[in-house]
Amino acid sequence: MAQATRTRLEEALGGLRSVAIPSEQVISENFAIYAEDNAVRAGVTSHLVEAIRDFERRRAAMVSGATEIPGVPELSDLLATVRGEHNFLEAEAHELEHKATHPARLDEKRARLAVLRDRNTFAANLPSMLQRHADLSALQCIRRCLQLVNTRAISTHITALRKEMVTAEFNKRIQSEIEVLDLKHIPFQLQETSSGGQNLFSIGLQGVKHVKNNQVLSEGEQRALALACFLAEIGDDREKYGMIIDDPVSSLDHIRMRRVAKRLVAEAAKGRQVVIFTHNIVFFNEIVSEASRFGEQTPLVKTVIRKTDSAGFGVIEEDKEPWVADLSARIGALRDRAKSYASLTEFDTESYRRLVKDFYSDLRETWERAVEELVLNKTIVRFVPDVMTTRLKAVGVDDDDYRTIYHAMKHVSERSGHDMSSGRDIPQPKPSEMADDLNVLDDFRIAYRAKQKRLTEAREKLEEPVKAILE
Known part of the structure; x- marks a missing residue:
């Protein structure tokens, strides 16, 4: 009897364990959208979760054989509410399904949707449409104003006044500038027009067919013509x-320059x-x-x-x-550089080699300047067009002068950038030697200046006639 009772108990507990009670998480996830609809449905969902929790506690107590087993929760109101919600949702779903499949209602909603889309598009484009409307209105007003202030009559009157008061004199000035800038051999003509009440002048090539200036004229001739027009335009500027x-003078030859x-x-x-x-x-x-x-x-x-x-x-x-300064300024600059090297102690470095090379390159150029400015007394100067023959009175190169210049130039040229053979790899000069080489030039300058003074005094006497002696 006891064994039979125990067997039935185990069967009952097994059936109790096999009862599938959904978890709280499953209920919350499945009813999430339903609970978000309103407060009532959120409360129903909470009650369902609580009921599941009570049933789970009751089953756990019964399976474990606890002496106190929780009672069955009162769910009649909850079940009634759930049945009512089920019926309501089922009716709503049926109604929505009916509406969705009804052609007339579907067309009505599509038309409503199209209207809403058009309103949305119109609202987005409204600022652009208003701006376009304003622009068109302004354009219409401007066109009307242009009709009312047509400049044709003004242009015609200006053309007549221009020909009477401006054109002849302006054309004369242009032809004068063209002749001054050596363009007279090219057949030019003055062309004039009026546009919008303004005078427009241009200089073009004479010919049966219109040809652009840049198709015939060289770049230098175009530059000279532009300059001639500019000078002619300001030629009557009384305000100065x-x-x-x-x-x-870009692209101009020396004569036109x-x-x-x-x-x-x-x-x-x-x-x-x-x-x-x-x-x-x-x-x-x-x-x-x-x-x-x-x-x-x-x-x-x-x-x-x-x-x-x-x-x-x-x-x-x-x-x-x-560095195009006179000889004295160059010597002064080189002397300052030589003094700045006096504190150097390392003479075998690449930086010192380049320093020496730059110094002697500039010293060589200074000797060349000395020949131009001192020895030849600027009789002929680079980049200057004139030959000043009167300066020859202070020019007198003798053998000693030539010897000094020759050997000094040979010495500085050796240091100023020539690639020296390995067999003549002489050590770099010390700063004191650089100063001595500069002193050779400075001493030559001082001595030659004194010599020039004597030559000038003697040769000025040659410019005067020999005074006759009365007996």
Whole structure:
């Protein structure tokens, strides 16, 4: 009897263990969307989770044989609520399914959706549409204004006045500038038009067929023609405003370069301030030479823009040409460099070799400058067009002068960049030797200056007639 009872108990407990009670997590996940719908459905979900928790506790107590087993929870209200929710959701699903499959309602919703999309597009494009409307309105007003202020009558009247008061004189000035800049051999003609009440002038080639200037003229001729037109345009400027010209001689030959220099200096002689930028040293000296010919009428300021290691680009200096300076300035600069080397103690380094090479390269150039400026007394100067024969009175090169120059140039040239053979790998000169080599030049300069003074005094006597002796 007891065994039979035990067997039935085990069967009952086995059936109890096999009852599938969903976990709280399963209930929460499956009812998550349902619970988010409103507060009532969130409460139903909570009650279901609590009921599952109670049933799980009751089964655990029964299976374990506990003496106190929790009672069966009261679920009648919860079941009624769940059945009501089930019926309501099933009816709602049926209604939605019916609406979704009904053609008329579907078309109505599609039409409604299209209207909403159009409204959304219109709202997004409304600022652009309003701006476009404003632009079109303004354009319509402008076109109306243009009709009311047509400039044809003004242009016609201006053309007549221009031909009477401007064209003839302007054409005369252009032809004069063309002749000055050596372009007279090219057949040009003045062309004029009026546009929007403005006068427009151009210079073109004469011919049966219109040909662009750049199809016939060289780059230098185009540059000269542009400069001629510019000078003609300001030729009647009674206010004498200043002129700023950037590199006006690009692509010009030497003859036309000189003509441009004379023309610009002549403009300055009228009392006009002329500012010229150039990279061309020949043109620079043409300007200087022509300005000196006018004298006080054309005061000149020479400004050099250069680069230094300390300040970089854009260093501006007036009346000073850095390494194109006179002989005395070059010797002074080299002497300062030689003094700065006095503290050096290592003479076998690559940096010292380059320092020596640069020093002797500049010393060689300074000897060349000495021949130009001192020995030849600037009778002939690089980049200067004139030959100043009167300076020959201070020129007198004897054998001693030649010997000094020859051996000094040979010595500095050996150090200034020539690739020395390995067999003549002589040591680098010390700073004191560099200073001594510089002193050779300085002593020569001092001695030759004294010699020039004596030569000048003697040769000036040759310029005067021999005075007759009355007996």
